[in-house]
Amino acid sequence: MPTPEFILTLREKVGNARLWLSGSSAVVIRGSGDDTEVLLVRRADNGQWAPVAGIVDPGEQPHAAAVREVAEEAGVTVEVERLVWLTVTEVITYANGDETQYIDHVFRCRWVSGDPYPADGEASEAAFFPLGRLPSMDARHSEQIRVALADHPETRLG
Numbered sequence: 001m002p003t004p005e006f007i008l009t010l011r012e013k014v015g016n017a018r019l020w021l022s023g024s025s026a027v028v029i030r031g032s033g034d035d036t037e038v039l040l041v042r043r044a045d046n047g048q049w050a051p052v053a054g055i056v057d058p059g060e061q062p063h064a065a066a067v068r069e070v071a072e073e074a075g076v077t078v079e080v081e082r083l084v085w086l087t088v089t090e091v092i093t094y095a096n097g098d099e100t101q102y103i104d105h106v107f108r109c110r111w112v113s114g115d116p117y118p119a120d121g122e123a124s125e126a127a128f129f130p131l132g133r134l135p136s137m138d139a140r141h142s143e144q145i146r147v148a149l150a151d152h153p154e155t156r157l158g
Contacts, residue, residue: 027148
């Protein structure tokens with residue numbers, strides 16, 4: 001899905017100024033033990049592999065946004081198991097000069113159904129990867145996966 005309409009409306013007023021937004025990331029896990037796999041998408045904008053993530057719409061619950069984003073970006077149905085990490089991203093500067101920073105709700109999700117595919121154009125690829133064969137990705141995304149797989153009972157803060 002392209003940039004949400006509410007962001008475009010804000011951009012008309014603030015230009016490229018930094019927007020503080022709520023985001024949701026979904027670390028989708030399928031299988032268990034040696035058969036554990038993680039869903040990743042290759043982002044169309046920068047070619048990087050990452051868990052599914054997106055902007056929480058106004059009034060939307062962050063966990064519902066995670067479920068929606070996985071369906072929209074990868075065509076997969078998931079259930080949220082729990083919030084594993086609440087953190088703030090670094091400032092992100094896009095090619096057009098827009099700046100954003102997100103409070104990121106990272107959810108551990110369980111795959112329910114569907115074969116992943118790049119459903120809405122935000123990703124060029126979508127696939128499950130065995131833990132021993134995860135593609136290269138930036139440190140933040142690797143840490144999201146590590147925290148979700150650790151599955152500690154408390155939510156990590158910061």
